[in-house]
Amino acid sequence: DGGITQSPKYLFRKEGQNVTLSCEQNLNHDAMYWYRQDPGQGLRLIYYSQIVNDFQKGDIAEGYSVSREKKESFPLTVTSAQKNPTAFYLCASSIWGQGSSYEQYFGPGTRLTVT
Amino acid sequence: RKEVEQDPGPFNVPEGATVAFNCTYSNSASQSFFWYRQDCRKEPKLLMSVYSSGNEDGRFTAQLNRASQYISLLIRDSKLSDSATYLCVVKLTGGGNKLTFGTGTQLKVEL
Numbered sequence: 001d002g003g004i005t006q007s008p009k010y011l012f013r014k015e016g017q018n019v020t021l022s023c024e025q026n027l028n029h030d031a032m033y034w035y036r037q038d039p040g041q042g043l044r045l046i047y048y049s050q051i052v053n054d055f056q057k058g059d060i061a062e063g064y065s066v067s068r069e070k071k072e073s074f075p076l077t078v079t080s081a082q083k084n085p086t087a088f089y090l091c092a093s094s095i096w097g098q099g100s101s102y103e104q105y106f107g108p109g110t111r112l113t114v115t
Numbered sequence: 116r117k118e119v120e121q122d123p124g125p126f127n128v129p130e131g132a133t134v135a136f137n138c139t140y141s142n143s144a145s146q147s148f149f150w151y152r153q154d155c156r157k158e159p160k161l162l163m164s165v166y167s168s169g170n171e172d173g174r175f176t177a178q179l180n181r182a183s184q185y186i187s188l189l190i191r192d193s194k195l196s197d198s199a200t201y202l203c204v205v206k207l208t209g210g211g212n213k214l215t216f217g218t219g220t221q222l223k224v225e226l
Contacts, residue, residue, distance in 0.1 A: 031212055035216075040218060042216035042217050042219065044216075045213065045214075058213075088156075094212050095212075096212055103161045104161075104214060106159055108158050109157075109158050
């Protein structure tokens, strides 16, 4: 089946630790995205990548880092510098193209709790 | 002012009712518009795109008013399974495929 996988579904960490969330897609999409969702707020873009070995900051990139070494994979690291890391993290992918709109497909998400 | 604004609800309606949601956007350079559906503690999924002429998909009708900068979603004959949060999503012109999400409107359909 084609789709996006994120693991784990639930993740618990102590404050001060870095943690890496995985995102894999087999849809052959060029573009991948990371969002976070907090209660009462819309999805906010953290980072996105249009092609392999390239990525751009989104609206709330501080305290996060990403890599895009393979087309299929776009891991997100939540660093200890992120002030409020507890959130629902969603990865998405899409075809990329200027002047057009393509559906973004989302993974099932990872709920990160930092105490 | 938020870029995309929605009434958070919840909208509690009986099964079979017709319900409508509105969404306003602030940037007149917005190019494309969508409604996504998100079930509780799940990922968002595309419900429908919104075209300038309005479009319908079964019981769902989406409309766009560029002059007033708002989008609407109408659900007819609502089902229990329609209970979810509906996210209004906007794409700016020239922004690649970057999307801006509203906070969502929660719908609860009851017996």
